[in-house]
Amino acid sequence: MSSIFVKRAVFKGLAILLCLGMTPLLLTGCGSQATSTTPVTSPTTGNSSQATTRVITDMAGRQVTIPTKINTVYCAVPTAEPMVYSLAPEKLAAWVNAPSDDVKKYLSDRAKNLPVLGGWMGEKSTANLEEIAKLAPDLIVFMTTTGVNNNPGQIADSITNQTKRPVIVMESRLADTAKVYRLMGDILGVPDRAETLASYCEKKMKEVSDVVAKIPQDKLVSVYYAEGTSGLATDPSGSDHTEVLDFVKGKNVADVQAKGGQGMTNVSMEQVLSWNPDVVLVSSNSGGVKAYNSILNDTSWGKVNAVKNKKVYLTPTLPFGWYDRPPNIMRVIGSEWLGSELYPDYVKVDLRQETKDFFSLFLGQKLTDEQVAELLKHAV
Amino acid sequence: MIKHNAVTADARPKVKARKSGLVLVILFLVLIVIFLWSFTVGRFAVPLPELLTVFFRKMFGLPATWSDTTETVLFNIRIPRIIVALIIGAALSASGAAYQGLFRNPMVSPDILGASAGAGFGAAMAILMSAGAITIQLAAFAFGIIAVMLTYLISRMIGKNNNSVLILVLTGMVVSSLFSAFISLAKYTADPNNKLPEIAYWLMGGLTSITSKNVMLMLVPFVIGIVPILLLRYKLNALAFGEEEAQALGVDTKKIRFVYIICATLLTASSVAAGGMIGWVGLVIPHLARMLVGPNLKYMLPASVLLGGAYLLLIDDISRTFFTVEIPLSILTAIVGAPFFIYLLVKGRNSWT
């Protein structure tokens, strides 16, 4: 009989301990949020008569206090870099990864020499916290999918804790490209530029999506996205790695479960033969040219429809991936590219001209015909 | 002559002679059946009538009535994969059985001297350097051998002329840990977009990218490794009684140990090089073999080879057929092997006491 009372006492004790333990957690949780409750962009008066900071709501719903004038921006993940670089190149203060020589060919001189600080890449952080502290950027941008399963707010908060700089979350989904530009334009103080870029994206993307919406079911092309050195890894429809494919209405043959994070689900050669896609996209940043060549020359791959008809395309990737890895704003021109490859009878664009226009507007690069050919090598 | 308590004398079970030879024949037949069945399964559907037609017409050199793709699937993809699964299963089991006899301990597995960890490291390095599949296999094999050589040399330095296997085992543990640490280092420096998942996937074991080239590469070390192990297996029995008794029975323990370690290392390193780190085969299969045919290596080694080959072939068939994604082999062998091992321990008749 006494044992029941003992048990009750133990349970009570545990419950009290738990409550005591939870309270500090709850308090700190509240504490990490900005304490201000004023609406979206209201200036906070400092000592001088000019407002030096303001509070914005980022795309993860967080209220963040940022400086009104932002001169230096550091991107915590490579996904955000093309966006910031295209919008306000002189404000970009550093790279996450060192740009390769091929990439540098399409960057401004200033951009070629920016410091490399590492970043929060996927499963591990390569960020050099001391260098970031030295750099003391006015703003840090963290860009990812803010879907149901992610918790970007948590990651952004931890970056804030580690760097003591303001961190905002931006959405990386293709559909929100224009929205992100406009929001960032306001934040960085370049609203006109942002509007130009945003409306360009909206226009081009709408042109593609309107056309592909009209394609009849039986004319849809089946596509396999080949990743990994042997091309035997892939991502299914719905993954943020294959947004462009979904957008241009390509049928992703991979009916597998999407893997979070870096993705890349492994499949067997037999499975690919069984799917027998019409088109194979080879990921430049995963298997690269090696995978592209091995797929074209392998006897087993040779039996796949796509290979038989020479419809194997290497995703263009310079200076930033046009398709994914990382999923970024270049996917706008990427959509035009893929749309015209898969459905040339429907998506009628002069890809080379579009590429020149895009590079000129977004990257400030005047491309020669040779450069365009280089960019689209193995992709058309 | 020796008299014992009258009560217990009759209570003891009467043991009949085992028909080990018969069991071996049955195991061989089971292997053949699984081998043939393996051809009928896969993600690419080849209906049984078509399969039979293919074999029939191939045998008699008749022209093909099946599609080009079917031919590729059967002969370019399935056959190499089936053969490699068989070989790796047989190699790991033989290696495990040999080491268990050599170290007088049924809890020993083929990676005890560091071959697995070394091979894993070799592969990780090759993947980091963006090498092709064949180079990865060769690098893994080379480092597997290097790791064991390191173990052997260091243990000789420590033990001097001491024949004790304890020092060998302890050194093996250290070398394994060292190479495991290097693998972690490689993973840490790897680009998390590509290289890291690739290394991780390779390490988990799988026969996804097996081609006939891999088969050729595997065949040589396999044959060189397994033939001496099979030929010398009766002598290995003596080592179960200890170094000195074995010598007194006329067995040159030093030479036998040397040959066995080389052969088992060839088998283990080449297996890991081709298929990644597949565990629970080299440990569990010899136990099962012992349960079926007894500990006498004359029967137990061939039984391990047959059982191991059949087992891994079956597991690989499951891995490549029942799900769209390829489940890494080590996961399957662990899920099947670990509970089965517990069952063996519970059921097992003095397998280790």
Add this chain to the structure above:
Amino acid sequence: MILEIKDASFGYSKRTVLRNISFKVVSGEFFCLLGPNGVGKTTLFKSILGFIDVKGGEITLDGENIRKWSKPRLAKAIGYVPQAHTPPFPYTVLDVILMGRMAHLGLFSSPSRGDVKIAEESLETLSISYLKHMIYTEISGGERQMVLIARAITQKPQLLILDEPTSNLDYGNQVRVLLQIKKLSDEGIGVVMTSHFPNHAFLCSSKVALLNKNGFEVGTTEDLITEANMRDTYGINVKIAKFVDDQGVDIRSCVPLAN
């Protein structure tokens, strides 16, 4: 077959355990080695069997230095019966005994029907045929000892070396095993045995060696097993009893005294 130890010293790399040992054992002799714990009996055996090198002097078998004998050849000549222990795997008794034939088999061979016959004969000789298919790790200590003796004689050696073969046996079985070994010795096999009991020597040996702090002495049981020697060797007081049995044979026994 003649086993001869010529002025040999035995020990390990760091220390010498025995010095200047000399004795001879011939086929048909029963040589019993008596001595207290730790005096070096095991070291002596290990040296004869070739597990450790002799430090000085030499050991010869039929006149040839034992170092020149290959392991298989040595195994065909000398059968070693260690103290029974438990191996890690459950071999059958027949399997264990058959291992005695290893020295006679080629490098790649396993036992033939002929070998199995020899093994079965060994079982018969020691009257333990009922053990044939039992698991070695499941029988009693005494039975295991018998199996090891059977394994040694399956080697068809000319010399048997036994390390305290009666340690696990009850009184009755001790005597029976010793008499069995005596029979083997009478049939022509040379026997070298260690024991902790002088009465064992009285029961079977022709020759005895005493290893104690005074050194190493070889002689007959009558000469060496004396009250003085027992005091020197074991540090206890005994009385050597002499009497005549029903057949008129002289019997001696070593009886420990209470004071």
